[in-house]
Amino acid sequence: MAIQSTYGKDWGKKRSDVAQPSPPTAPDLLQATTTPDETSQNEEGLRPQTLADYIGQKDLKGVLDIAIAAAQGRQDPLDHTLFYGPPGLGKTTMALILAAEMGVNCKITAAPALERPRDITGLLVNLQKGDILFIDEIHRLNRITEELLYAAMEDFRLDITIGKGQSARTRSLSLPPFTIIGATTNMGALTAPLRDRFGLIQRLRFYDYEELTAIVTRTAALLNADITPPGAIAIAQRARGTPRIANRLLRRVRDYAQVKALGTITAPVATAALELLNVDPLGLDWTDRLVLKTMIEQFQGGPVGLEAIAAATGEDARTIEEVYEPYLLQMGLINRTPRGRTAAAAAYAHLGYSDPTGPTALP
Ligand code: ADE
Numbered sequence: 086m087a088i089q090s091t092y093g094k095d096w097g098k099k100r101s102d103v104a105q106p107s108p109p110t111a112p113d114l115l116q117a118t119t120t121p122d123e124t125s126q127n128e129e130g131l132r133p134q135t136l137a138d139y140i141g142q143k144d145l146k147g148v149l150d151i152a153i154a155a156a157q158g159r160q161d162p163l164d165h166t167l168f169y170g171p172p173g174l175g176k177t178t179m180a181l182i183l184a185a186e187m188g189v190n191c192k193i194t195a196a197p198a199l200e201r202p203r204d205i206t207g208l209l210v211n212l213q214k215g216d217i218l219f220i221d222e223i224h225r226l227n228r229i230t231e232e233l234l235y236a237a238m239e240d241f242r243l244d245i246t247i248g249k250g251q252s253a254r255t256r257s258l259s260l261p262p263f264t265i266i267g268a269t270t271n272m273g274a275l276t277a278p279l280r281d282r283f284g285l286i287q288r289l290r291f292y293d294y295e296e297l298t299a300i301v302t303r304t305a306a307l308l309n310a311d312i313t314p315p316g317a318i319a320i321a322q323r324a325r326g327t328p329r330i331a332n333r334l335l336r337r338v339r340d341y342a343q344v345k346a347l348g349t350i351t352a353p354v355a356t357a358a359l360e361l362l363n364v365d366p367l368g369l370d371w372t373d374r375l376v377l378k379t380m381i382e383q384f385q386g387g388p389v390g391l392e393a394i395a396a397a398t399g400e401d402a403r404t405i406e407e408v409y410e411p412y413l414l415q416m417g418l419i420n421r422t423p424r425g426r427t428a429a430a431a432a433y434a435h436l437g438y439s440d441p442t443g444p445t446a447l448p
Pocket of ligand 1: 131132133138139140141175178300303328329
């Protein structure tokens with residue numbers, strides 16, 4: 086199978102290594118988190134497989150290109166690498182591309198699946214020289230697993246305890262040199278000792294409209310969907326800077342075009358479909374708007390703490406922080422201050438409120 090040879094022999098088996106992420110707390114169209122079902126059915130075939138195919142993240146690609154060439158030149162594994170940034174921006178895709186470019190296997194797991202020490206040791210002892218172990222949501226590792234990783238990352242050594250109680254002994258196994266690629270949506274939650282063991286720490290950024298338009302166009306071609314350039318732009322503009330959301334919206338718009346239009350995704354068809362799906366012109370969904378509305382109506386625009394917003398909206402605080410807030414910040418709709426979050430003038434304007442600090446404000 087072509088994919089197997091591209092990614093190494095574990096690729097075909099990788100589903101069994103994939104931790105099943107817990108379901109998102111508020112699954113909807115604009116959540117950039119993904120369910121296992123979606124991943125296995127859809128996303129895999131759409132992922133770019135080389136750095137050259139990967140659209141966007143220009144600076145990151147430049148850094149990785151050099152890291153790959155240098156490691157290959159020295160016949161070393163890649164340095165341990167940490168990717169951070171909001172969900173859906175391509176952290177897993179980038180790890181798979183690094184494995185493909187290095188010609189090594191990539192095993193994929195996520196921290197919540199590494200509950201017992203034997204979960205991580207089982208993965209580590211099966212690695213071959215140069216292999217990549219991708220750990221998603223790495224900020225959620227438990228303490229014991231994290232401590233096992235320290236020696237594994239630093240000295241390629243695994244300290245395991247055999248037996249229990251007084252007869253327990255520790256054994257040290259040496260591991261072949263390998264690479265950990267960690268991914269996190271919450272860099273602040275990573276402990277300093279773990280963060281310090283990564284040689285390369287890189288942030289993934291939101292994509293601009295042009296990049297998202299190119300991604301939508303590429304995906305449409307892979308899905309055999311008929312789309313006009315303005316149709317691709319219309320989807321890109323409402324995709325919150327996130328390829329995973331762009332591709333998800335594209336599928337929904339394709340359904341709409343098939344059922345309600347003549348099959349071609351034009352700009353008016355895309356706009357009508359996205360309106361129906363409650364995705365507004367800035368790409369905000371119902372929850373984004375609820376967060377902004379709550380800040381404005383219940384907290385007079387803030388400053389307000391994350392927990393208070395979570396309680397008032399009924400959303401999970403971590404979901405607000407990791408999924409919703411980054412895009413609202415990026416769009417200048419909210420600000421983070423030492424005293425809490427505030428709604429920006431742009432949020433008032435977008436939702437049709439008069440800005441209390443603006444020229445029309447009452448004294
Ligand atoms: N599909 C999803 N993300 C992509 C990217 N960055 N480049 C190309 N295709 C993609």
